[in-house]
Amino acid sequence: MDYSLLLLIFTSAVFEKTWCLNTTESTTSTPNYSISATFSSLYTTVTVPSLVCENKGILQDGICICPDDWTGTTCNIQNFCPEQKPSHTSKFTFPKTVLGQFASSVERCPPETTNAGMHQASALCNIATHSFDSPNILNCSLTLDAINAWVSGATPEQKQNLASSTQILTSIPERLTPHNITNAAKITNILLSDQQTTQTTDIAISAVATISQLLNASHEMYSSVDHTAISELTQTLQKLSLREKPNPLLVQPKMAVQSLKGQTPIRQVQLTSFKGLNDNFLPDRIKLHITEAEVSKHIVDLQMNVTFSEDFDKDIGFVLYDNDQFFQSKSFKPSLDTKRRVISANLQENSGIDQVQFAVTPSADSTMSLNDFACVFWSYDKQDWITDGCTKNKSPSGHVVCSCKKLKNANFAILMAFDINYQYSEALHWISITGCALSVVGLSVTALYQIITRKSRGGTPTLLVVNICLSMTVFYLLFIFGINNPVQHVNGTKMSGENIVPESDHHKYSDQGPCTAFTALLQFFLLLTFTWNTLYGINVFLLFKNSVSGTPPWFPQVAMAVGWGLPAVIVGISLGSTYRVEEPLGYRQEEFCWLASLDHKQKFNIKKPMFWGFVLPLLLMLISNTAILLHFSYKICRTNPNLNKSRKTSLTKKMMSSFSLAVMLGLSWVTGYILMITQEKNLKFILSVVFCLLNTTQGVQIFILFALRPFLNSNPAILNSLRAPEIGLHKKNNFLWKNKIPESNDSYKSTDGDSP
Numbered sequence: 001m002d003y004s005l006l007l008l009i010f011t012s013a014v015f016e017k018t019w020c021l022n023t024t025e026s027t028t029s030t031p032n033y034s035i036s037a038t039f040s041s042l043y044t045t046v047t048v049p050s051l052v053c054e055n056k057g058i059l060q061d062g063i064c065i066c067p068d069d070w071t072g073t074t075c076n077i078q079n080f081c082p083e084q085k086p087s088h089t090s091k092f093t094f095p096k097t098v099l100g101q102f103a104s105s106v107e108r109c110p111p112e113t114t115n116a117g118m119h120q121a122s123a124l125c126n127i128a129t130h131s132f133d134s135p136n137i138l139n140c141s142l143t144l145d146a147i148n149a150w151v152s153g154a155t156p157e158q159k160q161n162l163a164s165s166t167q168i169l170t171s172i173p174e175r176l177t178p179h180n181i182t183n184a185a186k187i188t189n190i191l192l193s194d195q196q197t198t199q200t201t202d203i204a205i206s207a208v209a210t211i212s213q214l215l216n217a218s219h220e221m222y223s224s225v226d227h228t229a230i231s232e233l234t235q236t237l238q239k240l241s242l243r244e245k246p247n248p249l250l251v252q253p254k255m256a257v258q259s260l261k262g263q264t265p266i267r268q269v270q271l272t273s274f275k276g277l278n279d280n281f282l283p284d285r286i287k288l289h290i291t292e293a294e295v296s297k298h299i300v301d302l303q304m305n306v307t308f309s310e311d312f313d314k315d316i317g318f319v320l321y322d323n324d325q326f327f328q329s330k331s332f333k334p335s336l337d338t339k340r341r342v343i344s345a346n347l348q349e350n351s352g353i354d355q356v357q358f359a360v361t362p363s364a365d366s367t368m369s370l371n372d373f374a375c376v377f378w379s380y381d382k383q384d385w386i387t388d389g390c391t392k393n394k395s396p397s398g399h400v401v402c403s404c405k406k407l408k409n410a411n412f413a414i415l416m417a418f419d420i421n422y423q424y425s426e427a428l429h430w431i432s433i434t435g436c437a438l439s440v441v442g443l444s445v446t447a448l449y450q451i452i453t454r455k456s457r458g459g460t461p462t463l464l465v466v467n468i469c470l471s472m473t474v475f476y477l478l479f480i481f482g483i484n485n486p487v488q489h490v491n492g493t494k495m496s497g498e499n500i501v502p503e504s505d506h507h508k509y510s511d512q513g514p515c516t517a518f519t520a521l522l523q524f525f526l527l528l529t530f531t532w533n534t535l536y537g538i539n540v541f542l543l544f545k546n547s548v549s550g551t552p553p554w555f556p557q558v559a560m561a562v563g564w565g566l567p568a569v570i571v572g573i574s575l576g577s578t579y580r581v582e583e584p585l586g587y588r589q590e591e592f593c594w595l596a597s598l599d600h601k602q603k604f605n606i607k608k609p610m611f612w613g614f615v616l617p618l619l620l621m622l623i624s625n626t627a628i629l630l631h632f633s634y635k636i637c638r639t640n641p642n643l644n645k646s647r648k649t650s651l652t653k654k655m656m657s658s659f660s661l662a663v664m665l666g667l668s669w670v671t672g673y674i675l676m677i678t679q680e681k682n683l684k685f686i687l688s689v690v691f692c693l694l695n696t697t698q699g700v701q702i703f704i705l706f707a708l709r710p711f712l713n714s715n716p717a718i719l720n721s722l723r724a725p726e727i728g729l730h731k732k733n734n735f736l737w738k739n740k741i742p743e744s745n746d747s748y749k750s751t752d753g754d755s756p
Helices: 006-014 144-153 156-169 180-193 200-216 219-224 227-243 430-451 459-482 517-547 555-578 611-637 651-664 667-677 680-697 698-714 716-721
Strands: 035-039 059-060 063-065 103-105 120-122 255-260 267-272 286-289 302-314 316-321 342-347 357-362 367-377 382-388 392-394 400-405 410-420
Touching: 059 302, 103 400, 144 156, 156 180, 156 200, 156 357, 180 200, 180 219, 180 227, 200 227, 200 382, 219 382, 227 255, 227 316, 255 267, 255 286, 255 302, 267 316, 286 716, 302 316, 302 342, 367 392, 367 400, 400 410, 400 430, 430 459, 430 680, 430 698, 459 517, 459 555, 459 698, 517 555, 517 611, 517 651, 555 611, 611 667, 680 698
Parallel strands: 035 357
Antiparallel strands: 035 302, 059 063, 103 120, 255 316, 267 286, 267 302, 316 342, 342 410, 357 400, 367 382, 367 410, 392 400
């Protein structure tokens, strides 16, 4: 963004931006079947006439993408059960719910019960009737610990009640602790392992709904979960996909179980999951075909195409996981909000798989681009993703292609590492360079003038002003020559030949170039400037407090220690706690050389050094400087009755004194904090312009107020030569009583001749 103003990039960095990135078939000589599976690789282009989408559907490439509660070509077909109010058949209220999903009652367990605040009942939205089934009611004193202890010895009828109770107790993601997740995984594993009980369809539906809800839990919760229980559950789901008959109710928002019963010999199976506005699986969006179906790539979210080298007449099962929560890797640690769906393809025990081939289109938004990827499957022995027997390739169409040999009943995934598409700052505008250069010249002249005329004001004020000019001059120079990052990483797939599990989904570059050094210097000299500004304000306060004795003799030594030492300590702590050579972006940003402020979600994070290494110290200094300015203004504007008319300071001079102090204290930066909390667009723009103008000309303002103005006041001949001729006026004071000339007792010294 360029407002054609000065310091625009830095303004953006500090406030507006930081407050405010060919498959091949395999044949074998053995009688085992050869399978090739392809994700999202068999799209065809279908011409669809322009549509008018209803019910908040969005038109994308001529196709309506519908919300979960509507379906159809134009999102005009109801896909939900309407809200149900209490009646003679049910005392509970259930909100509008998507078909095939469970609704939780508005009524909650009373405060005095064990499950206080938990939903009291749930009901399944029936696909056939578009109405709610009979509610499942929770015993508000029942816990997952108790269910886990009882479920093994329960009768089928009791298990059905325990399954529905488990579904209700896991319906609130915020209440899912590691202990609750572990208990629920053990309970559902027992329920789904019993072939007799899963013949009761309601038990399987409740169990699958529970598992779907577990995948909604926070990622941090899974670090302490019993992974043995999760591992046993995923293996049970693989068996369930082969055992269970096709049932649309086994498709829940975050997981789905699909099966195809072997009847007639087939040569391929196609699994397709269609897009919706909400990132959920739905029964009418997941389809199984035994022939290749022609669909538009614009409406496909996920597709797997399995082909056999010989006729296949046995059962096939699929388990789709919306995320990899159940597959916690020790080697792959994600840090971005990227999607890693896992698909389990399963055949019967006496069937063999010689090769699996699959492909996906990288599903990243415009802020990211693919850097590299790995083809993996889950090893239950190592409890991690492994690449044994898998190779990778990238097709000309942009798909990432995988091939894994001699695997059976495996959970497949593609782990991708992305680059952030950084928006590198453009070179500084010539106006910005000109403004900064003028400030550098003005500050240099001011420092020289203060040194030359130091005898007229004393050593302490000179020391303070010279240090302010010095630190600000160096900062302006660093900003001109060092704010832009000279090392820019060009995005694009940099696929390595080896199939190696990446460390994270965020590809990170080690530190290169001088950007980190410039960031540290910019942080130091900007903090140095404000530290000396604050010390200048403290000096003014002490002068007012001790008008007779003046500044304490120890103040210059303390000022030197604090002025240079405090910024150095803050910068040292920032670097030591956040900077690593292999990960420099913990300390600085990539787009330009300034402190890191945003998390991976591009939101301001108080744990980043921008907050506690700059914003917080600066805020404390500005608060103290504002208090000093208010105290100063009050003191000089207060009327002194002992002053006669001829000795009173004009209001203009008082205002100029206050303005001079405000400039020296750097209070123009307060507009930056106002900018931070402003939401209105036009006001935000105006404040950005004001902030740029005030801070880019701060050096020029200091030159005018603390060098040029005092010089002209001390040399009236020069000032008079610049004035137009005036008509002289005589002034005489008359008194009614003789010998009653008032005595002069002025305790205020005007600051007209120099700075405060």
